[in-house]
Amino acid sequence: MEKVIICEIDKYDKEKIKAFLAKGFNDLNFKFQRKKVLIKPNLLSAKPPEKAVTTHPLMVASLAEILMDNSCNVYIGDSPGYESTDKVLQKAGYMEIIRHLNIKISRFDEKIVKRNEGISPYKEFVLGEDPDRFELIFNVPKLKTHTMMGLTLGVKNTFGFIHAFHKAKWHLRAGKDRGLFARVLIDIHNIIKPHITILDGIIGMDGEGPSHGRIRNLGIICISKNTYALDYHIERMIKLPYLLPITKEAKKISFIGEYEVIEYGNPVIKDFVMPKTMNTDCNLPEGIKTVLKNLLIKKPKIKRGICKGCGVCIKVCPASAVEAFNGSVKFDYKKCIRCYCCQEMCPNDAIKI
Numbered sequence: 001m002e003k004v005i006i007c008e009i010d011k012y013d014k015e016k017i018k019a020f021l022a023k024g025f026n027d028l029n030f031k032f033q034r035k036k037v038l039i040k041p042n043l044l045s046a047k048p049p050e051k052a053v054t055t056h057p058l059m060v061a062s063l064a065e066i067l068m069d070n071s072c073n074v075y076i077g078d079s080p081g082y083e084s085t086d087k088v089l090q091k092a093g094y095m096e097i098i099r100h101l102n103i104k105i106s107r108f109d110e111k112i113v114k115r116n117e118g119i120s121p122y123k124e125f126v127l128g129e130d131p132d133r134f135e136l137i138f139n140v141p142k143l144k145t146h147t148m149m150g151l152t153l154g155v156k157n158t159f160g161f162i163h164a165f166h167k168a169k170w171h172l173r174a175g176k177d178r179g180l181f182a183r184v185l186i187d188i189h190n191i192i193k194p195h196i197t198i199l200d201g202i203i204g205m206d207g208e209g210p211s212h213g214r215i216r217n218l219g220i221i222c223i224s225k226n227t228y229a230l231d232y233h234i235e236r237m238i239k240l241p242y243l244l245p246i247t248k249e250a251k252k253i254s255f256i257g258e259y260e261v262i263e264y265g266n267p268v269i270k271d272f273v274m275p276k277t278m279n280t281d282c283n284l285p286e287g288i289k290t291v292l293k294n295l296l297i298k299k300p301k302i303k304r305g306i307c308k309g310c311g312v313c314i315k316v317c318p319a320s321a322v323e324a325f326n327g328s329v330k331f332d333y334k335k336c337i338r339c340y341c342c343q344e345m346c347p348n349d350a351i352k353i
């Protein structure tokens with residue numbers, strides 16, 4: 001039976017994290033000695049670790065030290081939202097660790113075409129890195145809310161393998177259909193096939209994540225070989241009264257079966273606040289949603305006086321629904337697909353949903 005292991009851990013203490021990881025790998029019978037490995041953290045944007053937007057560097061340092069001690073050849077990589085990988089690694093506090101441990105950087109700037117007969121209607125995906133170059137992939141997401149998909153955990157984290165602005169193409173293809181986007185994310189996850197997922201939930205984010213939510217000391221790390229079970233278990237710990245789109249699709253195709261939960265300490269998640277978008281996107285009866293969807297799905301709106309007119313939202317909008325206007329921006333709601341990439345990437349928190 002699949003296992004999901006959760007540990008209560010109050011702060012980023014490298015020795016404590018290493019002790020948990022070593023015990024967890026042993027309990028999962030996970031072998032990794034002398035392998036060429038890729039660590040894929042969440043490197044969404046160039047924010048310092050205390051902002052809880054990116055996977056904490058001490059999570060990655062703890063993991064990398066264990067891997068080095070076991071003679072692994074370690075790479076780290078991701079494709080951030082719109083900045084360069086190097087800029088995000090620098091700002092997110094990784095560079096010293098990378099230099100100190102002699103980790104190699106993969107900038108996810110290749111164009112690798114992978115074909116897959118999955119559950120979405122799409123069969124071809126352009127990746128920034130070839131997962132088959134590595135013997136093992138360690139998927140290391142951050143526990144955060146996500147205004148479009150509810151949460152961003154393990155399955156969503158592998159969307160970062162998609163090459164640069166091809167990500168926008170997938171948003172555009174899925175449009176407002178959260179179920180279709182979930183099926184695309186599942187297909188991508190199944191191409192990457194991470195060998196293990198390690199969720200950084202020591203400090204996470206609730207509310208209007210994944211960039212501008214409330215920073216929360218949640219005090220957990222969770223690991224599993226089955227990312228779908230891990231993600232589902234976090235939803236259960238949060239006590240969501242509904243299934244989020246990825247879990248809903250994964251359950252339909254039996255990717256989530258029975259699993260055993262192993263707890264170290266007393267890991268709990270209390271008073272977790274989901275994004276406001278979830279009240280309409282997941283929490284309403286299907287019949288009402290189908291009829292009123294376009295009216296109910298929340299729109300992005302500008303916070304006047306905060307917007308600095310930097311143009312990042314114009315650059316990242318998959319639907320070309322944002323344009324410059326009077327030193328700020330305005331939205332074309334007829335074109336807008338409610339993906340909230342603009343809110344996610346705005347460096348000034350100038351967009352509300």
Ligand code: SF4
Binds near residue numbers: 302306307309349
């Ligand atoms: S809304 Fe944000 S990203 Fe868009 S122009 Fe204003 S400050 Fe820049």
Ligand code: SF4
Binds near residue numbers: 322336338
């Ligand atoms: S305006 Fe914002 S929410 Fe609408 S499509 Fe563009 S990025 Fe997505």
